[in-house]
Amino acid sequence: MRIELRDTPFEPLAELARYQDGLATLRGRYGATACFIGTMRDFNEGEAVCGMYLEHYPGMTERELEKLVAEALERYGLLEALVIHRVGAIEPNQPIVLVAVWSAHRAAAFDGCRQIMEELKSRAPFWKRETLVETETSRWVARNTPG
Amino acid sequence: MRIELRDTPFEPLAELARYQDGLATLRGRYGATACFIGTMRDFNEGEAVCGMYLEHYPGMTERELEKLVAEALERYGLLEALVIHRVGAIEPNQPIVLVAVWSAHRAAAFDGCRQIMEELKSRAPFWKRETLVETETSRWVARNTPG
Amino acid sequence: MTIKIKYFASLREQLGRAEDEYPAGPGLTVADLWTRLWPDRPLPPNTLAAVNQEYADLGRLLADGDEVAFFPPVTGG
Amino acid sequence: MTIKIKYFASLREQLGRAEDEYPAGPGLTVADLWTRLWPDRPLPPNTLAAVNQEYADLGRLLADGDEVAFFPPVTGG
Numbered sequence: 001m002r003i004e005l006r007d008t009p010f011e012p013l014a015e016l017a018r019y020q021d022g023l024a025t026l027r028g029r030y031g032a033t034a035c036f037i038g039t040m041r042d043f044n045e046g047e048a049v050c051g052m053y054l055e056h057y058p059g060m061t062e063r064e065l066e067k068l069v070a071e072a073l074e075r076y077g078l079l080e081a082l083v084i085h086r087v088g089a090i091e092p093n094q095p096i097v098l099v100a101v102w103s104a105h106r107a108a109a110f111d112g113c114r115q116i117m118e119e120l121k122s123r124a125p126f127w128k129r130e131t132l133v134e135t136e137t138s139r140w141v142a143r144n145t146p147g
Numbered sequence: 148m149r150i151e152l153r154d155t156p157f158e159p160l161a162e163l164a165r166y167q168d169g170l171a172t173l174r175g176r177y178g179a180t181a182c183f184i185g186t187m188r189d190f191n192e193g194e195a196v197c198g199m200y201l202e203h204y205p206g207m208t209e210r211e212l213e214k215l216v217a218e219a220l221e222r223y224g225l226l227e228a229l230v231i232h233r234v235g236a237i238e239p240n241q242p243i244v245l246v247a248v249w250s251a252h253r254a255a256a257f258d259g260c261r262q263i264m265e266e267l268k269s270r271a272p273f274w275k276r277e278t279l280v281e282t283e284t285s286r287w288v289a290r291n292t293p294g
Numbered sequence: 295m296t297i298k299i300k301y302f303a304s305l306r307e308q309l310g311r312a313e314d315e316y317p318a319g320p321g322l323t324v325a326d327l328w329t330r331l332w333p334d335r336p337l338p339p340n341t342l343a344a345v346n347q348e349y350a351d352l353g354r355l356l357a358d359g360d361e362v363a364f365f366p367p368v369t370g371g
Numbered sequence: 372m373t374i375k376i377k378y379f380a381s382l383r384e385q386l387g388r389a390e391d392e393y394p395a396g397p398g399l400t401v402a403d404l405w406t407r408l409w410p411d412r413p414l415p416p417n418t419l420a421a422v423n424q425e426y427a428d429l430g431r432l433l434a435d436g437d438e439v440a441f442f443p444p445v446t447g448g
Contacts, residue, residue, distance in 0.1 A: 013167075017160040028189030028239045034260075035182050038448050041251065042175030054447070055380050057440060060424035085447065092175045097448050104188065106264060106371075107294045113181075114257050117448060123426075125440075126447025127380035140381040141446040147254045185371055201370070202303050204363060207347035232370065244371050253448075264371060270349075272363075273370025274303035287304040288369040 001073060001081045003065045005056065007088040012037045012098035019082045019100070026102060030079050032109035035100035036117050042092035044141070048133035052090045057125040061085075068119040076112035078103045083116065085126070118147045148220060148228040150212045152203065154235040159184045159245040166229045166247070173249060177226050179256035182247035183264050189239035191288070195280035199237045204272040208234075215266040223259040225250045230263065232273070265294045295358050297327065302365035305341065318358035325352040327362060340367050372435050374404065379442035382418065395435035402429040404439060417444050 002019065016035060023030075040052055069081050080102040090096060099116045103109040121144045128141040149166065163182060170177075187199055216228050227249040237243060246263045250256040268291045275288040299314035306312050314331055322330075324343045343350050344363040356362065376391035383389050391408055399407075401420045420427050421440040433439065 011164075013160045013164045017158075020160075028187075031186055031188040033184040033186065035184075036253065036256070037180040037182075038253065039178055039180065040175075041178040056447075057377070057379055057421075057424070057442070060421055060440065063424050105292070106183065106185065109183070110257075110261050110264075110294070117253060117257075121445075121448040123445065124447050125379065125421075125442060125445050127443065128446045129380070140443070143444045144446050144448065145252070147257070203370070204300070204302055204344075204347070204365070207344055207363065210347050268368075268371040270368065271370050272302065272344075272365060272368050274366065275369045276303070287366070290367045291369050291371065 001066075001069055002083070003062060003069060004084045005061065005087050006084060007086075009090075009094050010084060010086070010098075012084070012095045015084055015098060016082065016100050020102075023080055023102065026079055030102040030104060032103050032106040033100060034106075034109035034113035035098065036113055037095055038097040038117075040090050040092050040094050040096055044130060049130045050092065050133045051131040051138075053129045053138070054087045054090060054096070055127045055129065056087045061087075061125050064124045065120065068123060069116055071119070072101070072112045072115045075115070076101075076103065076108040078108060078112045081112070081116065083120070085120075085124070087126070114147070121147065148213075148216055149230070150209060150216060151231045152208065152234050153231060154233075156237075156241050157231060157233070157245075159231070159242045162231055162245060163229065163247050167249075170227055170249065173226055177249040177251060179250050179253040180247065181253075181256035181260035182245065183260055184242055185244040185264075187237050187239050187241050187243055191277060196277045197239065197280045198278040198285075200276045200285070201234045201237060201243070202274045202276065203234045208232075208272050211271045212267065215270060216263055218266070219248070219259045219262045222262070223248075223250065223255040225255060225259045228259070228263065230267070232267075232271070234273070261294070268294065297322075297356055297358070298361045299327070299331065300361065300363040302363065304366050305338065305364055308338075318356065318360070322356045323352065324350055324354045324356065324362060327356060328352075328364065337364070338366070341365070342367065374399075374433055374435070375438045376404070376408065377438065377440040379440065381443050382415065382441055385415075386412075395433065395437070399433045400429065401427055401431050401433065401439060404433060405429075405441065414441070415443070418442070419444065
């Protein structure tokens with residue numbers, strides 16, 4: 001498994017392709033790949049948003065991600081997992097997070113990918129501060145909505 | 148939405164990237180992309196498999212896919228969907244199906260992507276015939292397992 | 295003035311043919327059509343039917359020009 | 372012989388500081404630590420705590436060298 005934090009924009013599909021190319025020993029063993037990409041929208045809670053800053057807790061964020069991905073691998077018997085998450089300044093339409101998992105069968109892939117996203121949303125120490133278009137002020141996002 | 152059948156190998160991540168590049172009017176509106184890629188394994192029901200042939204019902208297969216994707220778009224309020232499915236001769240480790248959906252929020256994306264796959268598995272007229280390594284004979288896959 | 299019939303996958307192989315034609319007639323259902331075509335062969339369990347490329351019950355009444363298909367459970371994806 | 376404290380996000384801004392230090396002592400819990408550092412400020416509701424980069428209860432006993440963090444609900448992904 002690989003967990004990465006990035007402080008500059010990344011291309012989820014290119015990352016995914018590159019990572020999968022490296023999974024030579026799994027060729028022919030995985031029948032299912034599920035992935036999720038979270039992208040910054042230009043609106044939130046009814047207001048236009050023009051920018052975001054993602055704060056994190058260096059050290060703990062990586063540890064928590066590693067734990068929650070390992071839990072999903074174990075629970076669903078996944079073969080592999082990749083998580084990339086942005087930190088720092090983000091603009092609308094830029095990717096925030098990529099989660100991808102590989103497994104023999106589809107149910108495990110769907111369940112595992114979703115569990116990683118839900119656990120990431122509820123446990124991984126990231127905090128979003130978004131800048132509103134109208135007032136040019138920024139506000140902390142209060143909490144994640146349940147999935 | 149786009150539904151495609153392909154009789155030659157395709158690259159799901161490149162297709163996905165290309166399709167998403169064309170979604171200019173959705174930029175900033177989607178916060179969630181969920182995708183699933185089904186890949187041919189080199190084993191099934193405990194036996195080594197070296198090849199597969201995917202038969203379909205030209206006309207009905209496309210119609211059924213269009214219906215089931217439209218149902219998911221409607222039910223979950225998805226913004227867009229892309230489905231590509233192979234037909235013809237397939238080798239282990241080659242992609243069989245790509246499903247990708249775009250939505251504002253993650254729950255709809257996860258649910259919609261999964262519903263499309265489950266409906267496709269249970270309704271879309273495709274039939275797999277796989278060739279076994281040991282006996283060099285081929286057999287029809289009897290039925291899809293529930294997801 | 296005919297109905298066109300298609301068979302797919304393992305059913306096509308068991309029957310040894312991919313297509314048939316049969317004269318349309320009043321009151322003919324999908325089940326009737328099978329029995330007329332294959333009087334010595336009960337419809338295999340789990341066989342699915344479609345009329346004009348949409349899933350149909352075996353009791354569905356057929357009309358001139360309909361395309362009927364019989365096939366085993368689907369295994370795509 | 373100290374405990375290192377970190378604050379994040381909106382809590383960091385409300386407090387006007389990102390880090391603190393406090394002398395370790397016997398029987399000191401995470402909740403005690405907050406009260407000693409901020410006697411006039413009750414811990415904001417929903418505040419989360421971590422000790423040595425793992426989530427911890429407020430009743431968790433602290434030891435010399437521990438790193439304690441206080442932060443609001445997380446909003447990543």
